[in-house]
Amino acid sequence: xxxxxxxxxxGDSNGxxxxxxxxxxxxxxxxxxxxxxxxxxxxxxxxxxxxxxxLFALNQAGAPAPDYRIEIAEIEWELSPxxxxxxxxxxxQIPGQLLNLTEGKPVTIEIVNHLDRExxxxxxxxxxxxxxxxxxxxxxxxxxxxxxxxxxxxxRPAGLHWYHTHxxxxxxxxxxxxxxxxxxxxxxxxxxxGSYDQQQFIIMHDWEPYYSASGDGSLMVMYxxxxxxxxxxxxxxxxxxxxxxxxxxxxxxxxxxxPHWLSLPGHRFKVLAxxxxxxxxxxxxxxxxLGPAERVTALVTMDTPGVFVxxxxxxxxxxxxxxTLVEYAGRSGKPTEPRDVELRWDYRAFADPNTVVHKPDVxxxxxxxxxxxxxxxxxQWMINGKSWPNSEPIKxxxxxxxxLVFDNRSTDDHPVHLHRHNFELVSVRGAxxxxxxxxxxxxxxxxxxxxxxxANNRGDTLFHCHQQDHMDxxxxxxxxxx
Amino acid sequence: xxxxxLGLVVLAASIPCVRAQNNYExxxxxxxxxxxxxxxxxLHSNFTADGQKNFVGTQYxxxxxxxxxxxxxxxxxxxxxxxxxIFTSERSGQGVQWVGDHLRPRVRIPEKWRWPVGxxxxxxxxxxxxxxxxxxWDWEIRPIVDKxxxxxxxxxxxxxxxxxxGPDVKLGIDFSPSVKVSYDFTKKIxxxxxxxxxxxSITNIASLHDQQQQIFPAIDLNxxxxxxxxxxxxxxxxxxTDHWIIKCIIGRRxxxxxxx
Numbered sequence: 157x158x159x160x161x162x163x164x165x166x167g168d169s170n171g172x173x174x175x176x177x178x179x180x181x182x183x184x185x186x187x188x189x190x191x192x193x194x195x196x197x198x199x200x201x202x203x204x205x206x207x208x209x210x211l212f213a214l215n216q217a218g219a220p221a222p223d224y225r226i227e228i229a230e231i232e233w234e235l236s237p238x239x240x241x242x243x244x245x246x247x248x249q250i251p252g253q254l255l256n257l258t259e260g261k262p263v264t265i266e267i268v269n270h271l272d273r274e275x276x277x278x279x280x281x282x283x284x285x286x287x288x289x290x291x292x293x294x295x296x297x298x299x300x301x302x303x304x305x306x307x308x309x310x311x312r313p314a315g316l317h318w319y320h321t322h323x324x325x326x327x328x329x330x331x332x333x334x335x336x337x338x339x340x341x342x343x344x345x346x347x348x349x350g351s352y353d354q355q356q357f358i359i360m361h362d363w364e365p366y367y368s369a370s371g372d373g374s375l376m377v378m379y380x381x382x383x384x385x386x387x388x389x390x391x392x393x394x395x396x397x398x399x400x401x402x403x404x405x406x407x408x409x410x411x412x413x414x415p416h417w418l419s420l421p422g423h424r425f426k427v428l429a430x431x432x433x434x435x436x437x438x439x440x441x442x443x444x445x446l447g448p449a450e451r452v453t454a455l456v457t458m459d460t461p462g463v464f465v466x467x468x469x470x471x472x473x474x475x476x477x478x479x480t481l482v483e484y485a486g487r488s489g490k491p492t493e494p495r496d497v498e499l500r501w502d503y504r505a506f507a508d509p510n511t512v513v514h515k516p517d518v519x520x521x522x523x524x525x526x527x528x529x530x531x532x533x534x535x536q537w538m539i540n541g542k543s544w545p546n547s548e549p550i551k552x553x554x555x556x557x558x559x560l561v562f563d564n565r566s567t568d569d570h571p572v573h574l575h576r577h578n579f580e581l582v583s584v585r586g587a588x589x590x591x592x593x594x595x596x597x598x599x600x601x602x603x604x605x606x607x608x609x610x611a612n613n614r615g616d617t618l619f620h621c622h623q624q625d626h627m628d629x630x631x632x633x634x635x636x637x638x
Numbered sequence: 639x640x641x642x643x644l645g646l647v648v649l650a651a652s653i654p655c656v657r658a659q660n661n662y663e664x665x666x667x668x669x670x671x672x673x674x675x676x677x678x679x680x681l682h683s684n685f686t687a688d689g690q691k692n693f694v695g696t697q698y699x700x701x702x703x704x705x706x707x708x709x710x711x712x713x714x715x716x717x718x719x720x721x722x723x724i725f726t727s728e729r730s731g732q733g734v735q736w737v738g739d740h741l742r743p744r745v746r747i748p749e750k751w752r753w754p755v756g757x758x759x760x761x762x763x764x765x766x767x768x769x770x771x772x773x774x775w776d777w778e779i780r781p782i783v784d785k786x787x788x789x790x791x792x793x794x795x796x797x798x799x800x801x802x803x804g805p806d807v808k809l810g811i812d813f814s815p816s817v818k819v820s821y822d823f824t825k826k827i828x829x830x831x832x833x834x835x836x837x838x839s840i841t842n843i844a845s846l847h848d849q850q851q852q853i854f855p856a857i858d859l860n861x862x863x864x865x866x867x868x869x870x871x872x873x874x875x876x877x878x879t880d881h882w883i884i885k886c887i888i889g890r891r892x893x894x895x896x897x898x
Contacts, residue, residue, distance in 0.1 A: 378750075528824065528825040529789070533788045
């Protein structure tokens with residue numbers, strides 16, 4: 157049971173959060189902490205302290221020093237010597253620094269916003285409280301322009317997760333996830349033995365977006381180029397391996413809108429976890445498919461010496477930069493590219509061979525539709541006929557098993573994401589499965605996916621398509637505990 | 639729109655009321671090019687319901703003529719294409735007659751350049767029989783600018799034409815702009831207005847009486863990404879213009895090769 161509605165308190169033992177916005181008056185971390193202490197003491201003396209005041213708890217805890225500091229600022233970034241972009245990123249780098257956390261060990265992260273607009277950082281995949289989650293729709297506070305925030309939470313669950321902006325982009329392709337505001341958040345299990353020789357983080361992102369006519373008649377977002385770990389193919393440092401090594405790949409699709417495939421010629425991926433959650437069957441596959449925000453943790457045995465491109469098997473994406481080199485020790489020459497690869501992906505490959513589907517307590521149909529707004533406009537998206545913010549919250553009851561029926565009646569695929577929880581897939585295209593837990597699932601156009609959610613983390617919970625243009629065009633809904 | 643040697647004839651003719659207008663392809667171009675590994679086949683069917691009833695020199699009148707044009711366009715890459723035209727005419731007592739052929743390469747500003755408007759440049763060269771157009775060889779260059787915004791779309795084609803062989807060679811460059819404005823009533827139905835004109839030589843603009851001006855209320859049906867339907871009825875208000883034309887374009891895209 158993971159119920160942490162009252163997330164602030166001494167000890168903060170249940171995954172709670174300490175979070176507070178401060179304005180630009182605090183120009184340095186030292187001033188920030190001093191002012192925070194003073195303000196907290198003043199509030200305490202006035203006798204107006206509420207039991208759930210984040211600031212009060214911060215002082216009670218002795219204003220813990222941040223374990224990490226994330227700075228949000230505009231940068232110029234070199235994807236390749238011939239391709240420089242201006243964007244917003246964390247800590248002056250793309251992707252943002254790797255946050256290596258330990259499951260169950262509280263962490264404090266300071267976020268400094270150097271922009272002249274509000275920002276917000278979402279801890280994607282973490283079962284934490286609303287105040288820390290980083291979604292304004294749930295009630296998480298924004299980080300003021302020029303301001304700072306301290307976020308404190310207890311990481312769980314273990315696995316590959318990520319952190320990213322949750323700000324709206326609207327029609328501006330220079331905001332939101334179209335920027336470089338993303339990074340990997342790796343939560344190690346407290347007693348993870350780690351049976352591999354090396355681990356590599358692979359973060360895919362697309363750059364220089366533009367609107368283009370789509371096959372279904374509305375606008376869609378296309379990109380000029382892509383990158384892995386912030387560099388275009390041929391311009392990132394090769395991954396150096398030795399024959400016989402086991403390499404654990406932590407792969408994240410941080411694209412704002414684009415699903416991606418990934419292949420390594422001559423090798424197979426033994427999938428250990430999806431969205432950080434261990435899978436029931438560790439199946440080996442030739443190609444990975446990751447919708448926006450999806451993660452795959454996979455082990456690759458390096459048993460085919462040579463030089464290879466780990467990248468998109470689709471030429472147009474790989475030629476646009478989506479790839480990185482894998483070099484065996486002592487090998488050189490022209491890299492073998494992933495070509496003529498069958499693009500096949502099925503969540504059921506990782507399911508429990510003995511399917512066990514529990515009877516739900518509540519069934520919640522979620523019908524995805526769109527409304528045409530013109531050939532020169534984005535579609536308006538709806539869940540159960542309503543677009544955010546003109547929709548009523550969907551009720552959850554703590555402790556109950558809710559069957560979410562994702563019924564995609566549109567012509568687009570949707571990587572739908574649930575905040576602060578994950579769910580277990582129980583059917584895909586009508587075929588039952590179990591043992592695959594995720595927080596993002598691609599619901600292909602015209603298909604239905606069913607997933608079970610056990611409501612165990614009280615507080616408003618956002619549900620949305622993780623395509624930035626879809627979520628900004630109404631594809632969101634709020635789950636509210638009754 | 640490609641109307642072979644139209645206004646040039648008007649200016650060259652010594653009798654202003656005698657005019658020649660040949661309606662083989664009546665279309666305002668958008669800036670998009672056909673995608674690579676894709677062939678677009680279009681059939682342009684234009685019927686002149688009320689047009690030129692008399693011979694202009696040796697040129698056949700076009701009143702009640704049915705003009706069928708086959709246009710085959712091959713996408714080269716994401717910024718160029720080549721089109722080929724076969725013009726035919728059918729008129730009572732004459733049967734189906736081959737009129738001529740044109741070749742039309744086109745380049746565009748790639749979408750990846752992220753310009754705020756679509757821009758492309760088309761050039762067209764070709765031959766037509768003297769019975770159907772006094773200038774047997776001519777050339778056209780057509781800048782194209784367009785923009786889709788919400789439900790609205792507009793395109794401007796300020797085309798320039800030049801006769802290479804025939805009586806109008808000495809007239810120089812002819813200005814034949816066309817414009818389209820449309821609105822998406824639904825996802826599948828777009829309605830709008832197309833305007834076609836020929837102002838004569840750019841160094842000697844014809845009087846309004848001798849200009850060709852046509853307005854086509856038109857409908858586009860967007861039933862599939864592979865198909866194109868356009869239907870319109872043209873009204874020519876000036877003396878030098880055919881008064882009524884009915885046009886229809888049916889196009890089909892064929893994709894070739896392996897999608898990579």
